[in-house]
Amino acid sequence: MSRLRQATCDDTAELWRVRYAVTENTLTPGRIGDDELHAYLQDYGRGWVIELEPAPNPKIAGFAIGDARDGNIWAMFVDPALHGQGHGRVLHDVMVDWLFAQGLTRLHLGTQPGSRAEAFYRRAGWTSTHEGLDAHGDKRFELIHENWNRHA
Template sequence: MIFREAKIDDIRQIQIVRNSVTENTLSNPDLVTDKDCEEFMFERGKGWVCEINNKIIGFAIADLKENNIWALFLDPKFENQGIGKKLHDMMMDWYFSQTKEKVWLGTAFGTRAEGFYKKIGWTEAGLHGTKETKFEMTFEDWSNTTKTKNIQ
């Protein structure tokens, strides 16, 4: 299992993972284009992937322009193995090394993702649109989470 920064050649496999999920699915897969992925990973922020045997099974992308977590998705066959948490932590460490601005994300109600973000210290901050919970993380909260993680 390899965790690394995303490269432009990863976009095809990132799209496969994004469209394999069973929660937080896209109503129309064409809504997120390869060009969108490229823009968010290399112009607006940065991305990370986890691969096994040269196959991407998870990815995360942070957006510095909107102070947003644009994506964190895993192939459903690889859930509950700590992969999402590791991708999340790499992304958050990088994000807060670039800015101290609060970061936010939205995820659908009642999903495993919603539970994941609550469990790892994100704060509910109302709604994002009409179908998602908005979560926020401050630099201070992330620093405290990181300190606690390093003590354990």
């Protein structure tokens, strides 16, 4: 049985396990550290996890982190072994709803061109900004509040 809950710094090891397990939108270990991760969880925004097994040894299926300062989707990843079970959409929707509830009118993100994530975001209503690729080679997308249809 899975449970959606707010992410905490206690989830750090599991967040990194999921993040480094992905095969698209990969991250070089060490490029982002615990301090930066914790700042996004506590100071800049909020994160959520889908927990499959509770503490004291939690197992996390996926996580999402949004930046309330500017509407950036800082991270959203699901363990590849658990793709296709709806975890990503649950995480996405709670994060988007929360960010828009903070008064933001536009959200943005970058993702690997041609990836499963790009297709996922397009299905969820995100549109390409046509800005080209960012410094990390990611394609830029945006979601405008007035266009957000949670049940699309």
